[in-house]
Amino acid sequence: MKKTTLKDIATHFGVSISTVSKAINDSHEISSELKLKIQDFAQEVHYRPNHIALSLLKKSTKTIGVIVPNILNYFFTQVFYGIEQKANSRGYGIISCISDESLQKERQTVDLLSSGTVDGIIMSLSEETQAKKDLTHLQDLIENQIPMVMFDRVTDQLDCDKIVVDDFEAGYKTTKYLVETGCKKIAVISSISNSSVGKLRVAGYQKALKEANITFEDRLLVKVGKKDDLQVLIALLIANNDVDGIIALDEITAVDTLNILKLKGVQVPDEIAVVGFTNGRLSKYVSPSLTMVSQHGKYIGELAADILIDRIEHDGLMPFTTKTVKTTLITRESTKNIP
Structure with missing residues (x-):
């Protein structure tokens, strides 16, 4: 079925394309009687404006x-x-x-x-x-x-x-909070280690450790790639039984970390505290519910x-x-x- 154009409507009424366009756009320049007739006819023939053509004409989409x-x-x-x-x-x-x-x-x-x-x-x-x-x-x-x-x-x-x-401050405040709750061996699990936000959060974490006179350890910074098995990485991380806090830099990693710790019989937060980033729905409804950093x-x-x-x-x-x-x-x- 052929699509109705402004030209078709203009031909039907014996008026210019400009007049039809103004009538459809409810312009005050067209008489109410003619405007209503054109609008009714346009609806009857299922006229739809060409948005691409209009955007080119107006230079706006x-x-x-x-x-x-x-x-x-x-x-x-x-x-x-x-x-x-x-x-x-x-x-x-x-x-x-x-x-x-x-x-x-x-x-x-x-x-x-x-x-x-x-x-x-x-x-x-x-x-x-x-x-x-x-x-x-x-x-x-x-x-x-x-x-x-x-x-x-x-x-x-x-x-x-x-x-x-303010990701630097977020990493800093989160680490400082864990230190204040008694954590002394805080690990970071990052699936965004190459991004600016991941680097800033880690830098804030390192600053908070330094202020608390806690030595930064490379082994406590766990970088997770797409092909890595998080369960294996966490098993290696907690093998020494000294980690007592984990900061996961995104929500899904935080939820997965919590579930893996529970599967391994780790008591959260009594043995290991967990904090995640992004305050989504998942973090509210897991058990125990997750402490999270909201980025608004x-x-x-x-x-x-x-x-x-x-x-x-x-x-x-x-x-x-x-x-x-x-x-x-x-x-x-x-x-x-x-x-």
Whole structure:
């Protein structure tokens, strides 16, 4: 069935295409009688506007592209939700993409979104992008004046709006809290060791250890790759029976760590306390419930959408801004109380 066009409607009424367009868009320039007739007819023939053509005409798609490294991380799910809520309230849709921690996939996604599909992009860098420091695809975005807001995993090498979580302070505060509850051998389990946020959290952890006169040990920093068996790594970690605290740098790893410790008969928190990052639903309902670091993902998403849309609608005349979001430690049953 042939799709009805503005030209078809214009021919039917013996008027110009411009008149039909104005009538459908409820312009005051067209008489109410003719406007109603055209609108009724357009509905009758199931006319649908060509959004691609309209976006080319207006040089606007009213759409935002969002690229995250890992959708299984509840933090990024929260950010997605915040972006969508804020964007929708301001009349924008979103296209959601996942880089899966891959530089190549991130590059392909950026190329797709920057080809006129969206008005701007909100993104967090993949781990591989940060490890290889290859930012040519993002430099092209900036040179082509496509607005971009980076969040969480950002780089100082690009001039754009940024929202960062104070990950150094988060690692520091979390470690300090465990020390204050009596922990003396605190391990970190990281599945994001090559990312900026992973490195900052470890740096904060090391600072807190130093302040407490606790020697940092390499064996207590456990880096988990995609092909590694977490159960084996934890078995090796606790083999000496001296580890009394574990910080997992993402929620799924924290939940898995808790379950593995329970399977091995370890009493949490009496023998080993556990803290995770990202305060998602899983952490509330496991037993014992997990102490977690909340990064306020929904708020970050709302803030990112607001900053990007403001820049889109003000033609990029605003100075670039970097916002820092503080974390909150939410204490539950997986850690002891401070004496």
